[in-house]
Amino acid sequence: MAPSTVFLEPDNLLTPKEKNKLRKPVVEKMRRDRINSSIEQLKVLLEKEFQRHQPNSKLEKADILEMTVSYLKQQSQLQMKRSFHKSSQFDFREGYSRCLQEAFHFLSLHKVQTETQTKLLSHFQK
Numbered sequence: 001m002a003p004s005t006v007f008l009e010p011d012n013l014l015t016p017k018e019k020n021k022l023r024k025p026v027v028e029k030m031r032r033d034r035i036n037s038s039i040e041q042l043k044v045l046l047e048k049e050f051q052r053h054q055p056n057s058k059l060e061k062a063d064i065l066e067m068t069v070s071y072l073k074q075q076s077q078l079q080m081k082r083s084f085h086k087s088s089q090f091d092f093r094e095g096y097s098r099c100l101q102e103a104f105h106f107l108s109l110h111k112v113q114t115e116t117q118t119k120l121l122s123h124f125q126k
Contacts (some may be wrong), residue, residue: 046068
C-alpha cells in the first residue's frame with residue numbers, strides 16, 4: 001500500500017522551490033485573466049463613450065485603459081464644477097437671506113409708510 005500513496009501524492013516528493021515553480025505559471029495565468037476580465041468590464045461599462053470617440057474601431061487594451069482614465073478625469077472635473085456651482089448658489093442664497101433679515105430689522109426700527117414697507121417686502125419675496 002505504501003507505493004500507491006507515493007504515486008497519489010507526488011507533492012510530497014517536491015521541494016517547496018519546485019512547488020513554487022509549478023504554481024507560478026498557474027498563478028500568473030489567473031492574474032492575467034483577472035486583468036483581462038477587468039478591462040473587458042471597463043469596455044462594456046464605457047461602450048457608449050468609446051463609440052463616441054472611436055466609432056467602428058476595435059479597441060486594444062491600452063486604448064481602453066487610456067480612454068477610461070481620460071473619461072474619469074473628465075467626470076472628476078465636471079463634478080468639481082458642479083460642486084463649485086452649488087456652493088456659489090448656496091452662498092448667494094445665504095447672503096440674500098441675511099440681507100433680507102437686515103432689511104426687515106431696519107424697517108421695523110424706523111417708521112416707514114406702511115404702503116412703502118409692504119411694497120418693499122413684496123419685492124424682496126419675489
